[in-house]
Amino acid sequence: MRGLLVLLLALWPALASAQGTASLVADSVTVDAAGRLIAEGNVEAFYDGSRLSAARIVYDQAADRLSIDGPIFLQGPDGEIVTAERAELDPRLENGLLRGARLVLERQLQLTAGRIDRIDGRYSALTRTAATACQVCDGRAPLWEIRAAQVVHDEVERQLYFENATFLIRGVPVLWIPAMRLPDPTVERATGLLVPRIRTTDRLGLGIKLPYFVTLGPSRDLTLTPYLSRETTSVEARYREAWLSGEIEATGAVSRDSLRPGEVRGYLFADGEWRLAPGRTLTFGLEASSDPDYLTDYGISDRDRLTSFVGYAAVTADSLAEAHLAYHRTFREDEVDGALPPWEGRAAYERRMAAFGGTLTFGGAAEALLRTTDGTGDLARDVARAGAFAGWQRQAILPAGFVLSGGGSVELGFYRIADDPAFDRTVTRVTPAVQATLRWPLIARGTGGTAHLLEPLLAVAWSTNRGGAVPNEDSAVVEFDEGNLDALTRYPGEDAREDGARVAVGLSYTLIAADGTELGLTAGRIYRAEADTGFDLASGLNGLSSDWLLSARLDLPLGITARARTVFDDDLEFDKTEARLAWASPTVDLSATYVYLPVARSEGREESIAEWTVDGRWQVTPSWSLAAEGRYDLSDARPVTAGFGVGWRNECVEVDVSISRSYTSGEEQDPTTDFGLEVSLLGFSAEGVGAVPPGRCRN
Template sequence: MRALLALCLCLLPCLAQAQGAATLVADRVFIEGEERLIAEGNVEVLYDGTRLTATRVIFDQPSDTLTIDGPIVIETPDGTILLADQGQIQPTLENGLLRGARLVLDRQLQLAATQIDRVEGRYSQLYKTSVTSCTVCGTRAPLWSIRAERIIHDEQERQLYLENAQFLIRGVPILWLPRARLPDPTLERTTGLLVPELRFSSELGTGIKLPYFITLGRSRDLTLTPYLAPGTRTLEFRYRQAFRSGDLTIEGAVTDDDILPEEGRGYLSVLGEFEIGPKTDLLFDITTVSDNAYLLDYGISRSDTVESRIELVRTERDLFASAALVNLEYLRDNQNNADEPNLIGDLFVEQRLFPAMGGELRAGLDGRLLYRASDDLGVEGRDLVRLGTSLSYRRDTVTAAGLRLTAEGALFADYFSVGQDNDVEQSALRLTPVVAATLRYPLSRTRPSGATELLEPVAQIVWSDSGNQDLANEESTRADLDEGNLFALDRFPGGDLREDGLRANLGVSWTRYNPRGWSSTLTLGRILRADDAPAFSDTSGLSGRQSDWLLAGQIRFSDALTLASRSLVEDSFDFGASETRIDFDGAFVDLSASHIWLAADPEIDRNNAVSEWAMEAAYRISPNWELSTDARYDIRADDPVEAGLGLVYRNECVEVDLSLSRRYTSSDTVDPTTDFDITVGLRGFSAGRSADGPVGRCRN
């Protein structure tokens, strides 16, 4: 029969005084002499959230110690587990000695020792210790382990201090460490070395990255990453700080390499987001780079433009306001920074109102400032200020027959001021009234199979008149017909051009939902105009009195497979543009592939047709192995653009990531390069990272 020590304490007041901090539960409890309490069978000792289980416990009152026979299991509130064969420990479980012991941290990192000394409830001192987070099968050596003469575990600081340690792979020593300090797996962040990365580059040679993380208090940290290779000496850095109102990140690199041996290279980026008032945020992302090729050479970014932005945003239920200042730096060889827009200012404010007569009223204010550094006259040096206001009204009505009628009206007023370009009006005010009516007639039916079909024809009539003034066009140089703007009042992306004339936007969509879990959608549409639309390019699908046919469709098979396509088709059945994409998310395979075709259009600086396919795929070979690949291929030029291959192995104790990438493009400042990276992470030591990989199994 199980008994509680509390019953014995009623009979032994002196013992109760010594043992009052702990509680004992056992199958059999008896007193030997006057100073020894013996508990046997399913013994449990509970103290301040810590639980000890054993087969036999002897409490000696004069020494105030527990002598314990194993197997012994001690579980602390933070998840630490101590296993031992036998030991002596205080009733408070804070001090003592365990023999043939094993310490398990966060249920993943195992430390086996001949002896563990517990001191002050904070320190565990382990002698002749073997450490691993791998599954241990009998006498077979684990995949990796660390053997140390002594290890001290500081539970308060959550650190492991190693003395005279060896790192072994399958029992073979490969590295000796006289002293080392490592975080235990329960620690979220601490100063120390992060996972190194081995990198091979055809331009820089074989090198290594050694990131070192430095904590600077609870809200700040700094990461320094030396990158050493035959062709480069680089120091990367990242500083982060959290404030009550936001976050700040500063990162960059300083480089001395053989690509530009006589020039200092590097980049700097400052990123922040702060709440400066109720529903008001300040955002900034400022980046500068030493030369056009640096970001691509070091795999930081593939963008051909460096953008720096400061933005103020206010968001309410019926109000949105944004003011931004943007600086652009162009990295293409054929672009002169002085001839391109360098400084851009954007303003946008929109307020929604709901008048008593019904419907929705919107009032807006938008503006753009554009500055070029060039002093030339014409497009190369043009500076622009545009300020616009708008007022629009919309009301929806549904008839008894199910027809949905939408009436809309709007008035846009735009003021332009242009400098350094005499080919356009220097100062002008443009008023653009717009009226529109849209009729939708959604029809639905259910098939005998249970499938639901929805057919919705839509007809929209729009009239607007901007006066056909010869104004500067900076924002609306490119526009394309797609499902999102088929029924738009204005298809230009900016406010410097407004769509003119009387036009009818016609379309029909058909959707089918199958009870077996798949669905399909098909959209067909076209625009008919009273007059030509010369402001649109020939390949936009919007030019002429009749636009191209818009044909778009999507098929979704449950959540695994999706096929989507969109094309602009001329009356002659020639394609002006076409895009097709397939996505598959399976149990073992993930695949995304796309193809794009764009006809040549010198009006928008596309002198040659574009035909390109791209692909990304991942194959889970087993729970431990995953293979991935990606590629882009220029079909028109019959040349690859880039390709990559990756292989990842992970289990409960290690993660190895191999990646190979090749960039084929070249220019005056960028050469084709091949990069190979390898990173090896030991699970169980990464701060804040759990050993969530597949767990190894032992076989007889």
């Protein structure tokens, strides 16, 4: 029968200097004439979170030494695992020698050595070492391994130091490195090389990116990435810093290439946020590029407008104060920087309170638009506006379940307009408005817990604009959707407001099933006493009656979602239309989007747009994955972008191969193709090995 012996430190003076209690479990425990403690048969020892198992342990009190016969299994308090055939250690397992040993870190990286020396409880020096995260099978070399004359593991700094190292693939040497340092798998952030990336494009040729990560403390880091090819020499950089009250991130690059010989090209993007006090936030953003093509040439972004800004917001339960200043730059061929306008600023304050049985909201705002082009007219006009508003709303539930809400508001605006003779230099405008909305929610319960909600809607509104005409700077893009069917105005800004009396009618239906299925439908239309000429034809809101609005949403328990919205007239001529279908599951992420936008000169669209966009990823097996994306222009019957990627990973390697193609609209410009290749050796990074189980060894 297996015996149990618990040894207290008080009984063994050699262990009295250490803290904690040592416990020993064995089939047989004896003390010989020399005072040596001998434990044999299924021996297990526990000390300060460490666990040691062996066939035989001999403790020599006079020499303060443990002699251990294997097979030996040692697990440290941090999860580190060591196996060996024989060991000579001190009782605290801090110093000593292990022969025929193997060290396993975080169940990922295994290092096999002819001998391991334990030094000061901090270092493990491995001699004649082979390191790999791959499955090791008898008679076959692992997929990759690093052989070194010596490897030192610093448990405090959590670093691995290799000397005279050779990298092998299936036992074939491919690279010799005299010395290198790598983080062990427990490290979340460590200075060193990241995964290289090979990139091939039609414009820049074959190149390689070699990112180097630098830790600058627990909350700051810097990544420098040289990008080398025959056509370019570039250095990319990313800086990140976080603190208790904010964070900042900046990315940029500097390049010299054959696309623009003799020029220094580059870009800089940055954004940050500071939480000055509870509810008070300061934010900023910076976007700059040396030329219109740099971002697309280097695969950074396809944006053709850049915005830099600084903003402040103070939010409480009943008030909002904000300020915003922005600078815009355009790379579009049909736009001029100075006419965007490039400078735009705004400051506003809003507050609400309970009053007269309802909610009273009031506030004020000031904003300005500054253009830098010379001349007069739309491309040179400067506008400044100061205004105030007050509104009151109340809601009541009437007999038979009717819900009635209503209220009124008044807005006062003072405009100063320069460099545009089409408008008076100063304009004062007053806009009073009233509105009442009646809803009748009808609920029915079906079999199996299914719920049905049918809600008719009737909204009556009136407003008028008193004062001179002003340019419409902030309401050029108008949407008609289920969110503003019963709104007082469909214009998103302050410069334009709906005029006259109007009535909105609508009907919505919602189904909620017990299995998680949800269906929602909304239809509606707006009727006016007088036509509103401020709306563009494409908005569907012009005329005495608007177009019909129809929207639908569907959520299925299998992870399938669908959204659709369209605006059409009595002749079934469709205006703005959009639809999205998505499927999300543990192995599949798939989405498809369709958008149709008719001609709208007020929105800067001289031709209609109809596009399909598809984006998907399929985890075929735990090791293999496929990804694809694409955009197709139905109006011009041509592809816009296309991309395809293949990923493969096992317990120790991850490979990603991608190809993308961007098509241009100009006949003289050829499409560009971008190839990407990334190979990651798992086991040395904080990302770990992942969920891919190791393969099986076959005889």
